[in-house]
Amino acid sequence: MICTLCSALLLSSAPLAAETAEPDGGVEPGAAEAEAAADAGAAASEPTEVADESGVTSQVASFAVTRLKDSPAVVTVMTADDIRSLGARDLVDVLNLVPGFFFGVDVQGVVGPGFRGMWGYEGKILLLVDGKEMNELLYSTLQLGHEFPVDLIERVEVVRGPGSVIYGGNAELAVINVVTKGLQGGTELFVSADYGQLPGARNVASGYARRGGSLFGRYVFDSVPGLSGFASASFHQGQRSVRDYVDNDGARGSMEGSSALDPASVQFGLGYRDVQFTFLYQHLGMSMLDGTGPLTPVTPMTFDSLHGDLVGTFRPTERLEIIPRLNFTYQLPWRTADTSNDFYYDKAVWRGRGRLIVRWAPLDQLQVTAGGDAMFDRAFLQGPAGLGLQTRFGDSGAINYQTFGAFLEAYSENPIVNVAAGARYDHNSAVGGALVPRLVLLRSFGPLGLKALFSLAFRWPGIENLNLGVDLTPERTRVFEFEATLDLFKLARLSLNFFDVGISAPIVFSVNPVTGAEGYQNLGYQGSRGVEAAFRIRGRYGRAAATYSLYFQADANNIANYQVAGVYAGAPQHRATAAGTLLPLEWLGISPSLTVLGPRYGFGPPDAQGTSTPFEIGAQVMANLFVRVELPFARGVSVGLGIYNILGTNWVYVQPYDGGHAPLPGLDREVMLKVAYSFEPTYSE
Secondary structure, eight states: OOOOOOSOOOSSSOOOOSSOOOOOSSSSOHHHHHHHHHHHHHHHTTTOOTTTTTTEEOTTTTTTTTEEEOSSSSEEEEEEHHHHTTTTOOOOHHHHTTTTTEEEEOOGEEEEEETTTTOOOBTEEEEEEEEEESTTTTTOOOOOOSSGGGEEEEEEEEEOOOOHHHTTTSSSEEEEEESSSOOOSSSSSEEEEEEEEEETOOOTTOOOOEEEEEEEEEEOOOOOEEEEEEEEOOOOOBSSOOSSEOOTOOOHHHHTTBBEEEEEEEEEEEEEEEEEEEEEEEEEEEEEEESSSOOOOOOOEEEEEEEEEEEEEOOOOOOOOEEEEEEEEEEEEEBBBOTTTOBBBOOOEEEEEEEEEEEEEEEEEEEEEEEEEEEEEEEEESOSSSSHHHHHHTTEEEEEEEEEEEEEEEEEEESOOOOEEEEEEEEEEEEEEEEEEEEEEEEETTEEEEEEEEEEEEOOOOHHHHBBBOOOOOOOEEEEEEHHHHHHHHTTEEEEEEEEEESSOOOOEEEEETTTOOOEEESSSSEEEEEEEEEEEEEEEEEEEEEEEEEEOOOOOOOOGGGEETTTTOOSOOOOOOOEEEEEEEEEEEEEEEEEEEEEEEEEEEEEEEEEEEEOOOEEEEEEEEEEEEESSSSEEEEEEEEEEEOOOOOOOOOOOSSOOOOOOOOOEEEEEEEEEOGGGGGGG
């Protein structure tokens, strides 16, 4: 019925399939996972050992197929049951319960993630949906907040650390892989609808937080073994807040009706045995009144992307797999089509990508993976240059880049110490090459598990970074991590992770205060070190989890634009969460959750000398409660009611550098009703 929140490892009461998602979007979860999810209701009432993970496998942090507890990275996984039982509304709610993450506001009112104190929104954190890279290709950013239908998510896998050896140039600090309902599983029909109201709104009609629905269908052709197809669609409307936004010039404007977040997505796919084709269209419509500088009129802005994927798995022998993949992406990010608007921007970008992976198991204790990537990018103007924010690409209206890469990884599982060692080399036609190695050692001593990790990572400049920058080079990142995990009384688990991260020559964004022109340059050094702790316990009538994150700036930090009061701007130095599900009845789940942020600091309006004045936001608490009922008299129907920000905290997003954006209101108090229906004839009696 309702699975628990995962902290450092996936701790499911039912094993998953023997194969999960390729790190690049290859093999999706098998039918056994769908059966496990369908049987979760029965499993929820049985106390299961936390350490029972013998069937749980993952490839999100490695090319090798490993048990999740032996994954060569610090990994957090939240399943569909975790997400639904806790009433998560979007990826912000999900990632709020993952150690290390925080959220801030950037230019034009967008919200994005930071990690371990450092701002990761632009190119440092990679977001994948079924292995498809969702960061927009012009600036490499990812926009969060009501962005993707959580009802269609099977699980979210988070690598809390670098992933450049596996994924390349946008996986510098962390990787978020969203696995959705897709081809694998039995025939199924799923429908959901939700409506959220913001009690603080001035008018009921304009005070909705979200409204919309999702539809998913999968059909398995029994007459043709191995053939299946699926389709899904989701359409929603929402808004960021109904409070007032006050910019750094003191101008005030209501966000009610002026902070739209309207997402839509369409997916479909067809698979035959080990060959699959999938398509994803993702849309996010926004309205903005909070551009950098004086308060602006409400401005519409859209992000659109289309992704097509073709992947096959071929097994010449039992010990050899060959996985080719072709991907095409077309995007229209940051689009403001009105040429008279100061934020006019109308550019398109596409990427064609081919990947080949060869996985060989010469011994039972050894997996070797090798392969290569080829990416071809083209960006071009769709309207006139010189208006609003629309600039040319150099001396022309288009630009082309090529990137070629090769990778090698070996994973050895043996009685002495498990070892994962790998390296990747990429060469980009604009900035040259980058070589990154990785070494991970893993060892278990009964209930105690230890991991030691060393990685280098990098971040390529995005297309617009290069267009607006001068002599940019890739960022270079060095990461040390050590994780210890202890199973207690078979029903509880404690994990501690110590990290030290350093970024050399990060690509820094700036705005000319006179002309308003954007620019990028490589500057100095950024780094952080700290600890992340997680504890979880489960039993017959419920389960609970708690996390704590602490970071310190590295001593060598020397970029003043990101520092205020001795810490990173916008990032809470202390962060704690607690969440759980009480199961008094088999069909009833009661799930409170709590997020506590320590003080945050930001840059306010400039003083008489033109220097930005720092400000402090004291410690804040976000308390939520979600109740979910699976109707005993209507099989497959569930109803959920949630109250969010119960305490009415004045929750805001702070810009994590001195960029002129005042704190942005968000996550108001909300009451949400959710209804869902799932019909699976395969499992019906």
